[in-house]
Amino acid sequence: MKADPKNVLVGSHYLDGNHACAEGAIAAGCKFFGGYPITPSTEIAERVSRRFPLVGGVFVQMEDELASMGAILGAAWGGVKSMTCTSGPGFSLMMENFGLGIMLETPCVLVNVQRGGPSTGLPTLPGQADMMQARWGSHGDYEVIALAPDSPQESFELVIHAFNLSEKYRMPVLVMTDECVGHMTEKVIIPPAEEIELVERNYTDKKPGEAWPYEDTKNLLSPLLPVGKGYKFHVTGLTHDQRGYPIINDEAQEWNVRRLIDKVTKNVDDIVWLEEKDVEGAEIVVMAYGITSRVVQPAIAKAKKDGIKIGMIKMVTVWPFPEKRVKELADKVKALIMVEMNYGQVFLEMDRCVAGKCQTYFVGHAGGTVHNPEDVYKTIKEAVK
Amino acid sequence: MITEVAQQKQEHPMEKLLRMDRIPHIWCPTCGIGTTVTALAVALEQLELDLDNVAVVSGIGCTGRVAGYMKLDSFHTTHGRAIPFAFGLHVARPDMKVIVFSGDGDLISIGGNHFIHTARRNVDITVICVNNFIYAMTGGQVAPTTPLTAKSSTSPYGNYEHPFNLPLLAASSGAVYVARWTALHIRRLTTAFKEAISKRGFSFVEVIAPCSTLYARLNKLGDGLDLMKFYHDNSIIKHGADPKDIDIEYQSKITVGKFVDIEKPTFLDCLNNRNKEVFGDKYKIYGGGNGHNRD
Structure with missing residues (x-):
């Protein structure tokens, strides 16, 4: 299915990452946005509130982030594409209903423009320290999909991609951007609608009375049931069976939680998106995501000039973690280096997958600014010693 | 003749609106929630609405289980967040009747902020609040509705916090329809539900309901029948009463009726x-x- 031309602001624009996120959502056909102001994400809500009236969408400034996340789930079950955006403290408040979205298997998109934390932290400065919260922030076991754009252009594209993944895998999808990308202004090319591919919501083709909300289909991707069409279905945040009825025992728990995990882990090859450069034959590979994947590039170029065989992996998807690829590389390279704006979050996943088969290095700091490429260069030099 | 009777018995009068495959329900004998559900089911039948276009959203708690028993598109959400969920559903599908059916702790304590803001916006949904003065699902803890001096498992020496007056809260927040009845007033409650559902805007019905397992037991108020008798003897019907004047005190008279019915x-x-x-x-x-x- 192609995007609706009414929703696509075709052309070459000069936008920051937050405005680009808003345009991505509109192009993807988002029709409900519930949000609460929070620095540095607010421009997304502002642009949506300005653009929505003439594209048939409803923007609502909710009373808090708990309500924002709850309302976008309700809107999604009402049949529309829905989204919210936030930053650190708001992300914490959204976590409970994010879990409900996972449990009910609800398609929607949540953008977190990361700032420095913990608590109020650095509202106006960047961080990448919510990555483990993205992975484990709501209670219980489940899998998530999280994307990390490195530019305004990618913010536009990845919000559309997030909507597509959310429809395909029937789950909330996270876009983990940061203050730097959010407030960085660059050229954004918005292509014509016919070049924007959208995934249509998968509704059941069965009749009312014959369909259940969590049918155990082979690939675990059960079609949704529409409201208002006589299905009279029930869904609950309690552990449930395929009918959506609560079942409080260990057997149902295993079925339900396995389903939430397996639908992602069994489709990692489809979900994981890495952009690799000069990785084949490299001795050292630098891994990074979001803005950091741009900041490491001068350091890599400098190391290359020194004659170091160095490659790079930009993780467009951070979760699910590219476990298979990292395990492959661990057998081939001398060292893997993770660079991120935190004190070691995604690094721990990389280190776990490497399992001692090559050296691992971490370049991080507490946030507030992007890395100095020189720090990355120093670590590269140490790794080749 | 005998076969006829047997066949008649197999069909529950509310079968069209209840998920019979989920019965028996979890509520205690003499609980007021069942009566309230019946009143809603009767109201929906009498309104002759297209039931495909009615959705129920609940939060967490004893009353939160209502969504699971009603044969409608139904959503059992998180604690306190039934109203925002219902709000999103309503905005996506304004042609549907969206009914929030939950308890006092869920809607007024943890969900209090959503309650006042959704009333302020005059969102066209109906909120039914079963008020049993206590957190029942978790074992009888004090609630923001527990009358002063009433005992609960976390106010063992008697509650010393001022409780909320729910009709006053709803009315002052912006609700266009506000009524209070008890689980005893089943016909009037049914009428209130019909009016609330038909009303355009934020409509609110408080239902004072007996919890004999916890509230009545902890306060030595007898069993369910004693509570119904108490409602019978102590309810004062006063339509149009000023919500400011209808606070509920421990074992006091209970003012019931329709207090607000305005257009906005x-x-x-x-x-x-x-x-x-x-x-x-x-x-x-x-x-x-x-x-x-x-x-």
């Missing part, structure tokens, strides 16, 4: 009116996310 543009009316004013013909009246226009 709804959230979506206001959204459409404003945008029409600003954008003129360029603006297409919003009637739902997928073009479910009302006109």
